[in-house]
Amino acid sequence: MESFTTYAKEPPTDDDEAIARSLTGDLAAYEVLVTRYSALAHRTAAMLGAADEAEDVVQEAFVKAYRHLATFRQDAPFRPWLLRIVANETHDLTRSRGRRAELAVKLTESRLPETESPEDAAVAVDRRTRLLDVVRTLPEREREVVVCRYFLQLSEAETAQVLDLPAGTVKSRTFRGLKRLREEVGRDLA
């Protein structure tokens, strides 16, 4: 039962349409989805530990997502489903390398808050650097949920889906992670 014999000329405007068209084999429609989620997928892979192999992980995840598209529940949002595949690929990679998943990111100075003086800016950079260092030292399970909730700005439900965890576990790990951060940061500033 083919719904399309020729492809519509206009690029799809929303995920549902892009997915429906991708399911008919329309690769241009799928390219729209890849373009839309590419940056977020790279952030996810890098923050969950793919390091300099994030590009490989992301491409593999998009290929896999395309090939599994028919198993995707179409009334569900595409974003967490895709990110779950990215997270899974990243885990496979770090596990196969036998290495610890690191938070492979660094601070950029271009997006710092506007401050009144160079001194204030330096303090702000310093505070962020120290907070990032503390996040890096969190146990992996807590770090992952903190990364998803705050660095990727995913909801609790999305985090649960992406990390394949029960929602209650996301809640408790977030709580524990924040508690630990608060202790460490508090000590740091004392």
Added chain:
Amino acid sequence: MTSPDDLEARLLALGESLDIPAPQPDEVAHAVRARLESLPAADRRPARRLGGLPRLPVRRAPRGSGWLRPATRRRGIVSVVAILVALLLGGTPVGRAAVTEVLRFAGIELEIGGPGPLPAGLPEPLPGEHRVTLEQAREQVAFPVSVPTALSDPRDVRVSDGGRVVSLFWPGLRLDEYDGMLLGVFRKELGTWPQEVALGTAQAWWIPARHGLSYLPRGGGEAPVRARPAAPTLIWQRGQVGLRLEGTGDLRRALEIARSAR
């Protein structure tokens, strides 16, 4: 002092100021498209539901023309095997198994290469494994639990890893059913390519020899549950549920049981 809201706000701001190098989105889209176009025609279209079953999520490991740098990939796979061997056999001299291909199907990652040594030792339970009745199992997991009508009621039912796996036991037989096919759930190491068999309109794989089997816990952060020797096994998929039937010793019987799973 740092108030909760303050810390959360600082984390959000920190996330926004992190620098993550990524290629241009349209370049990624082109690369993905090129990879999809280079797939064999039969694999190029997204899997369609056929009687509730998606077409095979099977991909052989890249053979040199794929984008994934083959050398990198191979190094990774070999290191997994090395870790497992070191872990399980200690000082026993072992020829390093050269894994040449990976087959992923129904949540199972099959590493196929030189015949790896069989793991020794007692099987470990899966994480959080506990005994339940069939009714309790159906309440504790999010997917439909199938029971083969070709067999009597299972003697023992266990749920593991927060409802991700249900295991049904009969004397000498074990049927594992688990959520998810995108995530690796089990990993098997094989010496030879398994046998592809038809199960109605669906596809299944028969692993005729004993092999090493490990379990990859949910969430991925933890170490795999160590490998145990597994008897010949049939693996297949039902909707989005992966199934592995171990212990029939004979493909015909395994297929008969699998076909009767309701």
